[in-house]
Structure formats: C-alpha cells, structure tokens
Amino acid sequence: MTLVGTVRKNKQILPANMQAHKERAVYSSNFAFSKEATVCSYVPKKNKAVIMLSSLHMSPIIQSNKETAKPEIILYYNKTKSGVNNMDKLLAEYTVKRRTNRWPLALFYNIIDIAALAAYIIYMEHNPQLVSSDRRRKFLKSLSLQLCGKxxxxxxxxxxxxxxxxxxxxxxxxxxxELRPSISFGYATYKSQTRRDSTGRVAVVGSCYLYRELKRKQRKTRKACTNCRKPVCDEHAVTRPTCNICFERCN
Known part of the structure; x- marks a missing residue:
C-alpha cells in the first residue's frame, strides 16, 4: 500500500528550501528523499509552492516535453485524485456528521456517509430512469426511514x-x-389531565408542600401526588416499578 498526497506548508518537519520564496523560479521543483518517502515542492506561480508527499515515487522524474515541467508525483496525483475529491464533495452535501471530540464517533459518522453514498450509486445503476434533480435527497430520506422505522x-x-x-x-x-398518549401504571387520569406550557413540557403545578413544611422555602415542581393531587418534588416522591402486565395494559 502506498500514499500520495499534499502536505500543509506549516509543518515544521519540512526543510526550508521546500517553502515558496522570491528567489525560486516558476515551474521549478525541489526534492527530498528518505528510505520510506519522497517530498516534492513545485512552484506553479510566483511565491506559491505545492508540496507533495509520496511513498510510491523514489526518483526525481520531471515532465520535460512541456513548459510547466511538472514532476511525476504531481501528474500522478492529478490523474488519480478525482475520485476522492468527488466523493468528499458529495459527502459534504448530505452528511450525518455532528461536532464531537470522540474520534470513534467521528469515524462512525464517516462510515455511514460513505455507505449511504455507495448504496445510492448502486441504486442508480439499477434505476437509471430516475432523473429528478433531488433524487439523492429522496433516496437518503427513504433509506433513513427504512433503517430507523422498525x-x-x-x-x-x-x-x-x-x-x-x-x-x-x-x-x-x-x-x-397518530399515537395516543401513553399512560403509566397508577395515574392514568392524572396523565390525561396534565397541563402543558408553550414548549410542550408539563406546566409547573406549584411548590412542593413537604419541602415547604420542612425547610420553610419554596421548590417549584411539575409533579403532583396521584392521590391527594398536592405538588411534590422528586426528593419527596416515590417511583413505583411497573410489571409487564401493566406495561402492556397501558399501550
């Protein structure tokens, strides 16, 4: 397996003669070799340098039959890069990526994007009659619904x-x-009569009466006792487990 690609100019490991400066002639090339890789610096314009790294090319071959005199590394890169660049362009148009500091999650996002693109390409090979401009968007929407529907x-x-x-x-x-609101064990009537605010959350019903009696302070809560209907907070409430029979009964 070999690697051919561009290198950022701000890398400290790069020799000084690889950078662009006024003394370097246009269409000139500089090479640096090691046992494992080759670094090439090419000047396409004045004060600008393109730096390439390759583990495939181990000789300073330059295109001699044209004025631009491009190195073989750059010619090979220009010939083979189109697939990767086009894929990156398509992935950026529709992506599931989200900002994260966890590299396994970032890798997982990229796997999903590439798999969805590959599925779309295979689908279009078998359905060439689809010519609408938003066919990929419709395909991805249908794919996502099928994956998460169950x-x-x-x-x-x-x-x-x-x-x-x-x-x-x-x-x-x-x-x-339409799904009817689910009701849990022991408080069906309470769930059906709860008031909600503008955000859809259960509205504040008052301050916990037990906390007020003990602390002489107020603690607002959205819950109320299912028996006496008095406001009660999580600290003074009891969470009761639900058996399988009651769980099936509430659906």
Missing part, C-alpha cells in the same frame, strides 16, 4: 417514551399514524 415502531410501544409530547410528535411524523 426501531421507532418498537419504541412507540413504550409508555415512558411516548408520554413526552415532542417525542410522540416526532414518532407520528415518521410512522405516519
């Missing part, structure tokens, strides 16, 4: 997940069907 359908059966308004709305858009 998982979303399973999650829609979970009472806890569908009890959130914004999650339930997103699931309804994907599945194309």
């Amino acid at each position: 998982n979303i359908e399973e999650r829609s059966k979970n009472c806890i997940v569908t009890s959130k308004l914004h999650v339930r709305s997103a699931m309804q858009d994907v599945l194309g069907q």
